[in-house]
Amino acid sequence: MLKDIRVSCSPHISERLSTRSVMIDVIIGLAPAMAAAGYYFRIHALILICTCVISSVAAEWLCNAIRKKPNSLDDFSAVVTGIILALSLPPNLPVWVAVIGSVFSIAIGKMVFGGLGANIFNPAMVGRTFLTASFGVLMTSWMVPVTIDSEIAKIDPDNKIKAVAEEGLVHARTRATPLAWSKQAIKSELGADLYSEEQFKATLTGEVGGSLGETSAIALLLGGLYLLIRRTINFHIPLAILVSAFIFGAIAYLIDSYSYVQPLYHLSSGGLLLCAFFIATDPVTAPLTRRGMWIFGIGVGMLTMLIRIVGEYPEGVMFSILLMNAVTPLIDRLCKRIPAGGKPSA
Amino acid sequence: MILANVLELWSSVWPAGVTMLGLGSGFALVLLIASEKLKVTVDPKIEQIHEALPNLDCGACGFAGCGQYAKAVLGDPELLGKCAPGGPETSSKIADVLNLQVSDSGPQQRPIVRCRACTADKTLYAQYQGIQSCIAANALANVQACGFGCLSFGDCTRACKFDALHIVDGMTIVDYEKCTGCTACSKACPRNLIEMVPFGYENMMIVACNSKETGKSTRSICKVGCIGCGICVKQTDVFSVEDNLARIDFTRYEPNEQAETAMNKCPTKVIIYRGKTAPEPPQPGKKPVAATKA
Amino acid sequence: MLKIKHFIQESWLLIVASFAFGLLIAVASASLDARIKQNEKDKLDNLMKSLISDANDFQIAIEQAEIPGDRGRVETTDVYKALGEDGGVIGFAFVAVGAGFADKIKLVIAVDGKCEKFFGFKVLSSNETPGFGSKIKDDDPESDVDFADQFKGAPAQEFELIKTGKLEVIKKIDSQIVAISGATVSSDAVVKIFNMYTDKIREQLRQKGLIGDGK
Amino acid sequence: MDTLNILLMGFISIVIINNLVFTKFLGICPYLGVSGRIDMAFGMGLAVTFVVTLSGTLTWMIDNWILMKLGLEVTRYICFILVIAGAVQLVEMYMRKFFPSLYESFGIFLPLITTNCAILGLCLFINLWGINSLLEAVVLSFGAGIGFTMAICIMAGIRENLNLADVPECLKGAPITLITAGILTLAFMGFAGMIR
Amino acid sequence: MKVNVKGRFSFPGGIHPPEKKDLSREVEIQPGPAVKEVAVMLSQHIGAVCQPLNRKGDAVQAGQKIGDCDAFVSAPVHSPITGKVKEIALRSHAVLGRSSAIVIEAFSYSPTRRSYFKLKDDFDEKNYSAGQICEAVRQAGIVGMGGAGFPTRVKIEPNPQMPKETLIINGCECEPYITCDYRIMLEWTNQIIAGIKLARKASGCSQVFIAIEGNKPKAIEVMNRALESFANSDSIKVIPVKTKYPQGGERQLIKAILKKDVPTGGIPPMIGVVVLNVATAAAIAEAVISDLPLTHRVVTVTGEAVAKPGNYYVPIGTSVEDLIEFCGGVTKKSAKVLLGGPMMGIAIADLKTPITKATNAITVLTKEQIGRAKFARRQTACICCGRCLEVCPENLNPTKIAHAVKYNFLDVAESYYISACMECGCCSYVCPANIELTGYIKTGKIFLARQKKKIPG
Amino acid sequence: MANESQPTTGLYKETLLAGLWRENPVFRLLLGMCPTLAVTAAVKPALTMGLCVIFVLVCSNIIVSLMRNLLKPHLRILMFTLTIATFVTIADLFLKAFALTMSETLGPYVPLIIVNCIIICRAEACASKNGLIVSVIDALGMGVGFTLTLCVLAAIREVLATGMIFEVQVMPDAFVPWAAMGMPVGAFITLGLMLGLVNLTNKKKAKSSCHEV
Numbered sequence A: 001m002l003k004d005i006r007v008s009c010s011p012h013i014s015e016r017l018s019t020r021s022v023m024i025d026v027i028i029g030l031a032p033a034m035a036a037a038g039y040y041f042r043i044h045a046l047i048l049i050c051t052c053v054i055s056s057v058a059a060e061w062l063c064n065a066i067r068k069k070p071n072s073l074d075d076f077s078a079v080v081t082g083i084i085l086a087l088s089l090p091p092n093l094p095v096w097v098a099v100i101g102s103v104f105s106i107a108i109g110k111m112v113f114g115g116l117g118a119n120i121f122n123p124a125m126v127g128r129t130f131l132t133a134s135f136g137v138l139m140t141s142w143m144v145p146v147t148i149d150s151e152i153a154k155i156d157p158d159n160k161i162k163a164v165a166e167e168g169l170v171h172a173r174t175r176a177t178p179l180a181w182s183k184q185a186i187k188s189e190l191g192a193d194l195y196s197e198e199q200f201k202a203t204l205t206g207e208v209g210g211s212l213g214e215t216s217a218i219a220l221l222l223g224g225l226y227l228l229i230r231r232t233i234n235f236h237i238p239l240a241i242l243v244s245a246f247i248f249g250a251i252a253y254l255i256d257s258y259s260y261v262q263p264l265y266h267l268s269s270g271g272l273l274l275c276a277f278f279i280a281t282d283p284v285t286a287p288l289t290r291r292g293m294w295i296f297g298i299g300v301g302m303l304t305m306l307i308r309i310v311g312e313y314p315e316g317v318m319f320s321i322l323l324m325n326a327v328t329p330l331i332d333r334l335c336k337r338i339p340a341g342g343k344p345s346a
Numbered sequence B: 001m002i003l004a005n006v007l008e009l010w011s012s013v014w015p016a017g018v019t020m021l022g023l024g025s026g027f028a029l030v031l032l033i034a035s036e037k038l039k040v041t042v043d044p045k046i047e048q049i050h051e052a053l054p055n056l057d058c059g060a061c062g063f064a065g066c067g068q069y070a071k072a073v074l075g076d077p078e079l080l081g082k083c084a085p086g087g088p089e090t091s092s093k094i095a096d097v098l099n100l101q102v103s104d105s106g107p108q109q110r111p112i113v114r115c116r117a118c119t120a121d122k123t124l125y126a127q128y129q130g131i132q133s134c135i136a137a138n139a140l141a142n143v144q145a146c147g148f149g150c151l152s153f154g155d156c157t158r159a160c161k162f163d164a165l166h167i168v169d170g171m172t173i174v175d176y177e178k179c180t181g182c183t184a185c186s187k188a189c190p191r192n193l194i195e196m197v198p199f200g201y202e203n204m205m206i207v208a209c210n211s212k213e214t215g216k217s218t219r220s221i222c223k224v225g226c227i228g229c230g231i232c233v234k235q236t237d238v239f240s241v242e243d244n245l246a247r248i249d250f251t252r253y254e255p256n257e258q259a260e261t262a263m264n265k266c267p268t269k270v271i272i273y274r275g276k277t278a279p280e281p282p283q284p285g286k287k288p289v290a291a292t293k294a
Numbered sequence C: 001m002l003k004i005k006h007f008i009q010e011s012w013l014l015i016v017a018s019f020a021f022g023l024l025i026a027v028a029s030a031s032l033d034a035r036i037k038q039n040e041k042d043k044l045d046n047l048m049k050s051l052i053s054d055a056n057d058f059q060i061a062i063e064q065a066e067i068p069g070d071r072g073r074v075e076t077t078d079v080y081k082a083l084g085e086d087g088g089v090i091g092f093a094f095v096a097v098g099a100g101f102a103d104k105i106k107l108v109i110a111v112d113g114k115c116e117k118f119f120g121f122k123v124l125s126s127n128e129t130p131g132f133g134s135k136i137k138d139d140d141p142e143s144d145v146d147f148a149d150q151f152k153g154a155p156a157q158e159f160e161l162i163k164t165g166k167l168e169v170i171k172k173i174d175s176q177i178v179a180i181s182g183a184t185v186s187s188d189a190v191v192k193i194f195n196m197y198t199d200k201i202r203e204q205l206r207q208k209g210l211i212g213d214g215k
Numbered sequence D: 001m002d003t004l005n006i007l008l009m010g011f012i013s014i015v016i017i018n019n020l021v022f023t024k025f026l027g028i029c030p031y032l033g034v035s036g037r038i039d040m041a042f043g044m045g046l047a048v049t050f051v052v053t054l055s056g057t058l059t060w061m062i063d064n065w066i067l068m069k070l071g072l073e074v075t076r077y078i079c080f081i082l083v084i085a086g087a088v089q090l091v092e093m094y095m096r097k098f099f100p101s102l103y104e105s106f107g108i109f110l111p112l113i114t115t116n117c118a119i120l121g122l123c124l125f126i127n128l129w130g131i132n133s134l135l136e137a138v139v140l141s142f143g144a145g146i147g148f149t150m151a152i153c154i155m156a157g158i159r160e161n162l163n164l165a166d167v168p169e170c171l172k173g174a175p176i177t178l179i180t181a182g183i184l185t186l187a188f189m190g191f192a193g194m195i196r
Numbered sequence E: 001m002k003v004n005v006k007g008r009f010s011f012p013g014g015i016h017p018p019e020k021k022d023l024s025r026e027v028e029i030q031p032g033p034a035v036k037e038v039a040v041m042l043s044q045h046i047g048a049v050c051q052p053l054n055r056k057g058d059a060v061q062a063g064q065k066i067g068d069c070d071a072f073v074s075a076p077v078h079s080p081i082t083g084k085v086k087e088i089a090l091r092s093h094a095v096l097g098r099s100s101a102i103v104i105e106a107f108s109y110s111p112t113r114r115s116y117f118k119l120k121d122d123f124d125e126k127n128y129s130a131g132q133i134c135e136a137v138r139q140a141g142i143v144g145m146g147g148a149g150f151p152t153r154v155k156i157e158p159n160p161q162m163p164k165e166t167l168i169i170n171g172c173e174c175e176p177y178i179t180c181d182y183r184i185m186l187e188w189t190n191q192i193i194a195g196i197k198l199a200r201k202a203s204g205c206s207q208v209f210i211a212i213e214g215n216k217p218k219a220i221e222v223m224n225r226a227l228e229s230f231a232n233s234d235s236i237k238v239i240p241v242k243t244k245y246p247q248g249g250e251r252q253l254i255k256a257i258l259k260k261d262v263p264t265g266g267i268p269p270m271i272g273v274v275v276l277n278v279a280t281a282a283a284i285a286e287a288v289i290s291d292l293p294l295t296h297r298v299v300t301v302t303g304e305a306v307a308k309p310g311n312y313y314v315p316i317g318t319s320v321e322d323l324i325e326f327c328g329g330v331t332k333k334s335a336k337v338l339l340g341g342p343m344m345g346i347a348i349a350d351l352k353t354p355i356t357k358a359t360n361a362i363t364v365l366t367k368e369q370i371g372r373a374k375f376a377r378r379q380t381a382c383i384c385c386g387r388c389l390e391v392c393p394e395n396l397n398p399t400k401i402a403h404a405v406k407y408n409f410l411d412v413a414e415s416y417y418i419s420a421c422m423e424c425g426c427c428s429y430v431c432p433a434n435i436e437l438t439g440y441i442k443t444g445k446i447f448l449a450r451q452k453k454k455i456p457g
Numbered sequence F: 001m002a003n004e005s006q007p008t009t010g011l012y013k014e015t016l017l018a019g020l021w022r023e024n025p026v027f028r029l030l031l032g033m034c035p036t037l038a039v040t041a042a043v044k045p046a047l048t049m050g051l052c053v054i055f056v057l058v059c060s061n062i063i064v065s066l067m068r069n070l071l072k073p074h075l076r077i078l079m080f081t082l083t084i085a086t087f088v089t090i091a092d093l094f095l096k097a098f099a100l101t102m103s104e105t106l107g108p109y110v111p112l113i114i115v116n117c118i119i120i121c122r123a124e125a126c127a128s129k130n131g132l133i134v135s136v137i138d139a140l141g142m143g144v145g146f147t148l149t150l151c152v153l154a155a156i157r158e159v160l161a162t163g164m165i166f167e168v169q170v171m172p173d174a175f176v177p178w179a180a181m182g183m184p185v186g187a188f189i190t191l192g193l194m195l196g197l198v199n200l201t202n203k204k205k206a207k208s209s210c211h212e213v
């Protein structure tokens, strides 16, 4: 009668969802940011994104080949890592640096832990941090968007735009990066009010210097919204990050509104939005439970602002991500779920 | 001249010497008193093991110092060999201490696998997709037609710490050279196919089947299953048949003519030898496909 | 009595050994001590000499000068005077300490005999990140300007750290110091150390009458 | 107020910014060895905190009040190590005899840390940094212990997770722990320069 | 214990798989095949196995008791047909593997539409004492027909240590595909209510809730109407619960209706609740009032691969093969045969497996459907997305437990409360990485049980 | 361990080689990790450190071996510590006198040799049980093994972090140094990967204990 039947454990049906579809969703969510990057940085964006994706994928393939494990490229997670890494790098980064970063991300950040799902730290951030530590100068040299008239942009001969303090009010959009500017304002006691309305608008559209994918707040919000609607990510982590960062920024602003920028500027500039929607939400490295996600998000937000405000670096996103990744196992342990019926008495 | 030099040296050197002397003797005294006054009695076994250890308290074993490791090893001999500084030498010493507890009387217990169906002998009703473990597969009725035979997913081979079990062409084969008789495999098998029996001889005769089906239904699903026909019982009373399945009383088994006859007369050739030098088991009827290494 | 005997029995080896080792160390120390002291002095001398190339000899001018630092700490340092060919004082040098990016930075700073101009500084010890903060001591062969060069001949007054990278600003010797890009903190630390010591040292030199009080 | 400030800053600095494990490479052996399980790691951390506070204080006193006064700095290393070893051994025996439950929870780790560089290292660093008040020495020593506890607990959490992952066979155990520690140091760089 | 009937009766977690009930929802209960042979398993319930009361060759009457056991937690089995005992042999059992069954060859069996259950006009549960009801239930061999097969007598018998207050009648039928309870509620309404009253009487409960999922409005209506027309049914309420899987799980049902949690590792009577399936209630009525043992049951035969899906009233012991054959055989597409629904049902390989008292459905899935389910598709590693945590009705951490089992850290699995899992399958259903979480958890539970059994011995 | 009465050249060779590879203190015993990580930013300090360790190891093994029959159990470890601390102090003094820069670079890691588990481990495992010659050879083997490992690690790091080795440029001019390799990260990750590589080379047939699907 029946010849070709199968047996297996229940359940025998499942939702139409796969790791690959989740990853593709993330790529779609990143598309607006990539488009914005492409618009503002043109060929630089294309080169950087392609380099990172290709070398990430190649590195993953190689690692699997070395371990004689089945190929795992079709889950697309390496592509996501590549894109996120690219979006967090300065647009004019030399290609070879991007290759080193991608290979480090995948090999040390992911594959040595056992590949997809096993990594403790966010691979892209591991790569970026390594690059920052290794090639600090290259990693902090920013270019202005090509859409800005070169007449206005006072680009130094060596193409490193260090904000020129003595010229006072430089054209808002040509300052290094919004955060670097605000940091410098604190240090040189120029006062953060130089951080103008115009600049804030520029951070929304993205016509500012900065990492490839972080400049346009609107594009990031759009992508984040897509992920939220698709339920690829939960709202907990982004909300916790943005709210805690805002509160922290607000406290600093209230204490000294002369040297610290308005909290809203903090949200719109730098990698915070990219982080909140795409990086901190990396499910692998974030806590599993809702309560854990709140703690994680608040931690990321607070650490980011702590580093931005008190620390040495203008941007704290990648460090706070890695730090919170490190304590994620502890958070998960702390937020261990208790069965619905309470702990068994025995 | 030299004397003067020496004296001069001495004069600059003595404070250090004396300080050290004071320190040294002070510590010696305190430690001596402490070691006698604050002595805590512990299990002599632990003490023995502790003594065998290098006492470096380096933590390489993953425990909080040698004392803790000693305690742990006593409880769980599988932890043996974790002391990197001590090396194999220390391990063997600890093993000696531990072995004092093991009484060895009677023949060694060794596992036998009571199923000899190779892949070709088995009948399948369906294809199993899922977790590749015997326990998981056994939870589903009739993953194989025979509800008693070896599932060949190798839970037992994973349980064996000594690499003494292998799945060859769907059969679980014990490597009696490597086997230490630790019983881990017999505990692991969800179908209770692996039985620890006293190996009175180098090779033991076993009934390599576990099927309690009636002869007819056994025959319909397995070429090498015991059909409970009772021919073997007629040869020697070492055999008995219960629940359609022949068994051997291993405590009374000895290699002799009758047993040999029983083995040869078994219609499905389910009585075979197992042991270090056991001959290849005979094949009933048509030869199955040559055993390919799994 | 028995107890003492027991003690001796158990511990004589340790006691003897500690005594012997104590002596051994002391002997080693005694024989190497002079050299060690000399080494340290040589190192300092060399650094000071490289700053004040005309100096023939260095002598302690102020012993344990006290410099009040951050948060109520007090640093102490010896101030050396550099003697020229003619035996006249041609400059002063001292070791200055301050917090850098990673750890403390120790500098040797030299000023001229009137405490008006700096001869510059050398790094005695620092633990700044290689490639970043370590540039305060490296003479970077690639760049045509050197961070340390900005201090050579600079007036002995408050320095100001700025971040502009224009070559003219760097080349200009004045009280504006351009930070090393990527190592603002370390640059700032050096400037802070200068600012912290300069006035205090001048004050003390003046008190001791080693320099005139006219500016 | 100033003193308090110094103490507080010193404490924070040694816990996170100049963490012994991440920046000074001290105490790596137990960090690799005893970080397999969180409860063990925590016990180890407590024990280190206790011992490091004790020995940091003791050695500072001996150094400043005896050795420096007598000009016997050459014997510093010997004195330090003897004080540490002796004190630890005594405390361990004492605890074992009179507080067995306390001993079970963290006393068992005591012997393990005599040969741990974090202890001696900290005493040496305190000397090297020229800490000249007893209070500061105590706070720094305590902070060092807390920093170690934090580091080893984080690592233990991570390793418990890695148990349930498909780490390449050849990297299991110490290698992956080292790599993780490497990335952790990268992460902790974020705090660099926060307090000077 | 006031109940807010208006609230949204639901529980945290759960999933919404496609219902697929249309296949057999509107098909009335029909007589099953004319079987020639039935195999009555000696163990159809949780508890002690029955001993056969007959020998090979004995003739047996329909309704005759053919297996019994003295143990408290057990239930006798009866022959559904008149015939001859052919043999006592091993048959496949969905849970127990190979297990003994009494094989009865029918002299003649012609299935008839089950005669309509007539509730006598003078029916009043007060005419029966609690003891009488319990004994009748036991003698009729009634076990839970909702799936687990726990002897019903044990459930309803008053227990002084755990006084029962609430009786919940489980008409949720949350599993996709299955419709037998729905049909029973529509067609045997009065019988169910009589059964409920008897069960209430026997267990001494003061209030009764009939839980029906919101996607069965007709059943709710019919039930409500029947209650109105019945005397003495004011303490019985129909509660429309949220449509969601596994709403029918008793712990979830109790949570939804009473907002109470059954203690982990505990059973509902600990908080004074009894949960009975609607079919069980109907069986109670039949047993007590008409003195009929449990020999037949309604089975839904369904699935896209079945030619004639429907609900059939069949003798217990009928083989799956016969039943599927009766429904027009299976089409070529069929690839998986399940006893039960697709979420909790057990896949069987041996189609000779007989139906037991707890078998509520036979679902035959097509290749295309199982292709879309786990196993066939590529698995990846867990991406820790947390979906499995979100849907777990027991508030567990399925991925941790499953991975602990996979990597052989059973103590870790235990520390994450592996034993609290009810194997509902929600976690596997949603996992984007296609990990067989439920399978691993099941494996781990078996493993632990083996370990526990071995260690003291 | 060796029986002292009949030492053979083979045994000596065996002992020597054991320290170099088979029982390499860093790779196999995982001991003395702190200096391994701390001093390997460049080859020079690594080599200096290694030499110091060899010196201390040999001296303390000699002393312990000579005293081995006089040791009392409760004072044994104290005795070892004392011996080692003495020689470390001497080594430190020598460094200060003859290699001031190195002494400054190594800083407190020289005195930390006292607690380096390798030395106390060899004292315990070898010297306190063996005769003079075996102990010395063992010390040399272990010490050289340690030093070589340190140097390899340091070489990798120095080349990548500065493009130089022994402060001599070896990489092409276009090479941009990877500053991170000179930082703690570099130390941890390089050593981790090296350990992995070593494990790989002598990997025995390892069985995975999980139920793979």
Ligand SMILES: Cc1cc2nc3c(=O)[nH]c(=O)nc-3n(C[C@H](O)[C@H](O)[C@H](O)COP(=O)(O)O)c2cc1C
Residues within 6 Å of the ligand: A087, A088, A089, A140, A176, A177, A179, A180, A181, A210, A211, A213, A214, A270, A271, A274, A275, A279, A313, A314, A315, A316, A317, A318, A319, A320
């Ligand atoms: C996800 C992400 C993380 C980042 N993390 C950091 C960081 O931790 N440190 C940093 O200096 N820049 C980081 N950046 C870059 C900053 O957002 C921004 O471009 C930088 O602050 C520019 O200022 P800078 O020199 O002046 O550093 C990150 C960018 C992204 C997109």
Ligand SMILES: Cc1cc2nc3c(=O)[nH]c(=O)nc-3n(C[C@H](O)[C@H](O)[C@H](O)COP(=O)(O)O)c2cc1C
Residues within 6 Å of the ligand: A132, A133, A134, A136, A140, A312, A313, A314, C101, C102, C128, C129, C130, C132, C133, C134, C179, C180, C181, C182, C183, C184, C185, C186, C187, D189, D193
């Ligand atoms: C790995 C790393 C190490 C650093 N080390 C130093 C350092 O030693 N000294 C320093 O002043 N800045 C150091 N920095 C950079 C500072 O944190 C900060 O970004 C810099 O002072 C900003 O200066 P800029 O505006 O000139 O770029 C380091 C940065 C990184 C990423």
Ligand SMILES: Cc1cc2nc3c(=O)[nH]c(=O)nc-3n(C[C@H](O)[C@H](O)[C@H](O)COP(=O)(O)O)c2cc1C
Residues within 6 Å of the ligand: E143, E144, E145, E146, E147, E148, E149, E150, E170, E171, E172, E173, E174, E175, E246, E247, E248, E249, E250, E251, E275, E276, E277, E278, E280, E281, E344, E422, E423, E424
């Ligand atoms: C996940 C799950 C789903 C269940 N769904 C139902 C259901 O839909 N209908 C039902 O009657 N019982 C269902 N049950 C069984 C009930 O939990 C419970 O055992 C039953 O209602 C008790 O009644 P019984 O003893 O009469 O079978 C389910 C159990 C589980 C674990």
Ligand SMILES: Cc1cc2nc3c(=O)[nH]c(=O)nc-3n(C[C@H](O)[C@H](O)[C@H](O)CO)c2cc1C
Residues within 6 Å of the ligand: A022, A023, A026, A077, A078, A080, A081, A082, A084, A110, A115, A116, A117, A118, A119, A121, A122, A123, A124, A125, A232, A233, A278, A279, A280, A281, A282, A283, A284, A285, E383
């Ligand atoms: C919502 C979401 C966010 C992700 N973010 C990152 C990321 O920030 N960095 C990264 O390397 N991979 C990211 N990934 C991809 C993937 O999870 C990651 O490569 C794993 O950490 C690899 O194990 C993301 C995936 C998802 C679904």
Ligand code: SF4
Residues within 6 Å of the ligand: B110, B111, B159, B160, B161, B162, B163, B164, B165, B174, B178, B179, B180, B181, B182, B183, B184, B185, B186
């Ligand atoms: S598990 Fe033990 S008894 Fe079984 S084969 Fe291996 S060594 Fe022998």
Ligand code: SF4
Residues within 6 Å of the ligand: B113, B134, B149, B150, B151, B152, B153, B154, B155, B156, B157, B172, B188, B189, B190, B191, B192, B193, B194
């Ligand atoms: S003997 Fe048992 S455990 Fe081993 S493979 Fe066969 S069924 Fe599995």
Ligand code: SF4
Residues within 6 Å of the ligand: E391, E392, E393, E394, E395, E396, E397, E398, E420, E421, E422, E423, E424, E425, E426, E427, E428, E437, E438, E441
């Ligand atoms: S199968 Fe178990 S773990 Fe999974 S959702 Fe259901 S109760 Fe939770």
Ligand code: SF4
Residues within 6 Å of the ligand: E381, E382, E383, E384, E385, E386, E387, E388, E389, E398, E399, E427, E430, E431, E432, E433, E434, E435, E437
């Ligand atoms: S649903 Fe699957 S992928 Fe997501 S956390 Fe659970 S097991 Fe992992």
Ligand code: FES
Residues within 6 Å of the ligand: D026, D027, D028, D029, D030, D115, D116, D117, D118, F031, F032, F033, F034, F035, F115, F116, F117
């Ligand atoms: S070498 Fe530092 S703790 Fe062992």
